[in-house]
Amino acid sequence: MRDYLTQHHAMDFEKAFGKGTGKAILNATAGSLIGIGEIVLLPLDVLKIKRQTNPEAFRSRGFLKIVSDEGMGLYRGAGWTAARNAPGSFALFGGSAWAKEKLFKLEDYNKATWGQNFVASVAGASASLIVSAPLDVIKTRIQNRNFDNPESGFRIISSMMKNEGFTSFFKGLVPKMLMTGPKLVFSFWLAQTLIPAFGKVV
Numbered sequence: 001m002r003d004y005l006t007q008h009h010a011m012d013f014e015k016a017f018g019k020g021t022g023k024a025i026l027n028a029t030a031g032s033l034i035g036i037g038e039i040v041l042l043p044l045d046v047l048k049i050k051r052q053t054n055p056e057a058f059r060s061r062g063f064l065k066i067v068s069d070e071g072m073g074l075y076r077g078a079g080w081t082a083a084r085n086a087p088g089s090f091a092l093f094g095g096s097a098w099a100k101e102k103l104f105k106l107e108d109y110n111k112a113t114w115g116q117n118f119v120a121s122v123a124g125a126s127a128s129l130i131v132s133a134p135l136d137v138i139k140t141r142i143q144n145r146n147f148d149n150p151e152s153g154f155r156i157i158s159s160m161m162k163n164e165g166f167t168s169f170f171k172g173l174v175p176k177m178l179m180t181g182p183k184l185v186f187s188f189w190l191a192q193t194l195i196p197a198f199g200k201v202v
Contacts, residue, residue, distance in 0.1 A: 001034050009026070028091070043074035050144065057146050084138075095127035096120040097120075103119065121188040134170065
């Protein structure tokens with residue numbers, strides 16, 4: 001995605017945001033579009049969350065029976081997932097690109113050292129988790145409800161604001177930063193380091 005945007009739209013980003021910032025925003029936009037594509041895997045996420053938090057929703061049904069019974073219902077929360085992934089992935093790739101551009105003054109992000117990639121990954125992962133936290137809470141609550149519960153995401157937002165307050169949108173952020181943060185940093189750091197290395201070999 002990044003290569004496509006660079007090849008076809010790099011000048012547009014540079015004109016709109018300037019050379020350095022345009023490059024960082026191009027990377028962030030590519031990440032955002034890839035993040036939205038994760039919706040394809042949403043049914044597996046829905047089943048995992050329900051199995052962990054709401055096992056009675058399975059009512060002794062096997063995997064194939066649930067897929068057959070629920071069909072497109074397994075895509076419940078797809079819009080909220082896209083709404084979470086778009087800014088979350090934008091922040092992940094954008095935060096990393098920002099660190100490489102502003103902190104390390106790199107012209108070619110692929111020339112970052114292991115250490116620079118690590119620091120950039122920490123910046124990107126932290127930004128991603130914080131930015132996506134409110135929509136992640138909503139998405140998880142949508143996916144956690146029983147299959148036959150028609151409560152909409154907007155009703156969940158209204159209920160959260162009324163009963164729990166604004167801070168409820170950031171529930172679980174600290175454990176998520178402690179648990180998911182290191183995994184995200186490690187995987188993103190490894191990818192950013194190995195992809196350019198494979199590019200030289202291939």
